[in-house]
Amino acid sequence: MAGFYIKKVIANSAEKGDASVTFGTGLNIIQGRSDSGKTCVANCIDFIYGGSMSKPFKDSAKYDGVTMIVASNDKPGEITLRRTVGKNQVDVTSTISGIDSGTYDINYKKNAKNPPLNDVWLRLIGIEPEVMIVTNARFETKRLTWKNLLRVFYLDEGRVDDIDSIVEPSHRYMENTLFLSALLYLITGRTFTETDAQEKKEIKKARRKAVKDYVNQKIQNAADRKKKLEEDLHIFEGVDVEAQIAEATAALEETRKKIDQALEDSKKILAAILDDEQQIAECNVLLN
Structure with a gap:
């Protein structure tokens, strides 16, 4: 079955040396007293996943980057991902077939020199990049990303005791359609992008206004033409038109x-x- 697991997370420091945590397949539990680094491990994982945080460490920690090693469930080899604090790029070294080594951008940019990191994570779970899914109720589409799916299995520690569903939380309703579309694609393999996108309200309003303005202009043109014809007909006043004909x-x-x-x-x-x-x-x- 396609998928991956984290083998090792390393906090890099040229000044005081690296610190690492090793994981195995299946369930892994990290326990320890308060302020012993448990949250830091989670932050490091999120940082490699493409999180926007520029500094997953405390200032006093003196770490300057994160390295994470992941292995595929169904393919031989492993991938090493290295991201420096303050940079939006990840250096990838891969021995897994179908995933290239190189520098990847955290965010997708059209015509960018480097591919997006999203490609690595999707291929690890058996999805080819460039999949488009429905993003809202108007059936507009958007590129499927790793972040769309992350909510299913990566829960922020601040929401551990949250009574809201992780599938459809009320406080993130703007993202729910996109997330549910991604989840539906995983379950059924369908993207529903064959449905034509519906016009936004402002576009419909602008279109109606344009039609109204066009009709009004035609009516005005007809009125002007009528007036001109009436003026031209004055030339024939007092003339026996039938006799002339x-x-x-x-x-x-x-x-x-x-x-x-x-x-x-x-x-x-x-x-x-x-x-x-x-x-x-x-x-x-x-x-x-």
Whole structure:
């Protein structure tokens, strides 16, 4: 089964040496008195996962980075991830097939030189990157990330005794649709991105306004055209339009008759020319 487990977490310090905690497969429990470093271990894990905290250690700790070693459940090899405090990049050394070594960015950036760290975590749990899932009730889509799924199995210590569900907490309702979409993808393998995204309210409002403005403009244009036609019609005031039309029609008919007569005369002239040409040809034959 695809997945991974943490083998070791190391707090790096060039000044006083590294400190580490080793884990095994299955359930691991860290116990100790207050202020002995339990929270620091959790912070280091979150820091490597891509957490935004720039300093997972107390100022007095004098640690400058975190290294975490993870192993795959179904593939041989392991991955070592190293992140320096204050940097948003992680150096990855991998011996697991399908996951490349190199420098990864914490956050996804379009056309970035380095791939996002999200690719490493998703491939470790058997998901290829570039999966798009539904992000809100309007069916807009967003790239599936490791952080979308982290809520299922990584619980902040401040919420251990929280009565809210970790699946759908009331105080994080803005993220619930995105998280539930990610969880539904894990369970069913469906992304539901085939559903067309619905327009936002402001877009619908702007579209309605544009249609309204367009119709109003057309009505105004029609009114202006009507006014112009009414002004042009004043030219014909006092004129018997029907008589003018009848006169023009009669003139056209007379012209048509003249054209017909001219065509008839042309036919007669053409026939005479053809007869003359034939007689000339006969005379030429006799002359020869």
